Amino acid sequence: MIELPYLNVETPFPPVSTALSDPNGLLAYGATLDAPRLFNAYSNGIFPWFSDDEPILWWSPDPRAIIELDDFHLSRSLKKLANRRQYTVTLNQSFDEVIEACASIPRMNPHSDAPTTETWIVDDMITAYKRLHQAGIAHSVEVWDAQNNLAGGLYGVAIGEIFCGESMFHLQPNTSKLAMYALVTHMKKHQLAFIDCQLPTEHLASLGAKTLPRSTFIERLRKHNDTLDEDGRITAEYRYRWQGGNITP
Structure with a gap:
């Protein structure tokens, strides 16, 4: 039997060191998905x-998977795809469309041993992350084909200099990888830190992901978390780094 702390609207999160090891990282349940709670969580x-x-x-799993920007694996085929310029990649131009596309693609849930292909991006999550995007914290990368159709993309939450990836999708070959390559290029340009991938998978490992002890991840997260100023407002530097525009590598 699993015993977990229950969070009401005002209950703070318990220390991540108290998360379960089986299932890995399960910390608490309850509370809400409002923007302040999500921002505090990330x-x-x-x-x-x-x-x-x-x-x-x-x-809050242990270990934690991340992609160091300099370790991103750019395959020859992906480099050729980017150099052909058959796609345009943008930032924050169609967040709603990206998260809905991610939600429409069933996938395995790595937190469950039960075989299932149901999406974990439920309606409440979609609504919550759209609100977080409107608050300027959640961001999307879009890949558009020559006919201006959405061909792939990804979304996640930026905490200071770290991008916490949530989900990606592709409707045309390798377009989710192209979105990731463009994100890495954008982050390097703005001297950002790394991409949080949450849990390790073979696919992420193929892109260069490695694992860190949770304690090391938390230390680095705190070092690079400069999202808000002293008044609790999003800093101008943060807005500049994550503003929209063409980010085709």
Whole structure:
């Protein structure tokens, strides 16, 4: 039997060191998905992940998967694809369309041993991350084909200099990888830190992901978390780094 702390609207998160080892990283349940709670979660290395028939579950796994920007694996085929310029890549031009596309693609849930292909991006999550995007914290990368159709993309949450990736999708070959390459290029240009991938997978490893102990991840997260100024407002530097525009590598 699993015993978890219950969070009401005002309850703070427990220390991430108290998260379960089985299932890996399960920390607490309850609370809400409002923008302040989500911002607080990501600022402390915590993220929500749950299905339609579950309460809101909060996670902080150990180890944590990240992609160091200089370690991103640019394959020859992906480099050729980028050099052909058959796609245009943008930042924050169509967040709603990207998250809805990600939600429409069933995928395995790495937090569950049960075989399922149901999406974990439930309606409540979609609504919550759209609000977080409107607050200027969640961001999307879009890949457009020559007919201006959305061909692939990704979305996530930026905490200071770190991008916490949530999900990606492709409707045309390798377009999700192209979105990731463009994100890495953008982050390097603005001297950002690394991409948080949450949990390791073979696909992420093929892109250069490695794992860190959770304690090391939290230390680096705190070092690079400069999202808000002293008045609790998003800094001008943050807005500049994550503003929209063409980011084709």
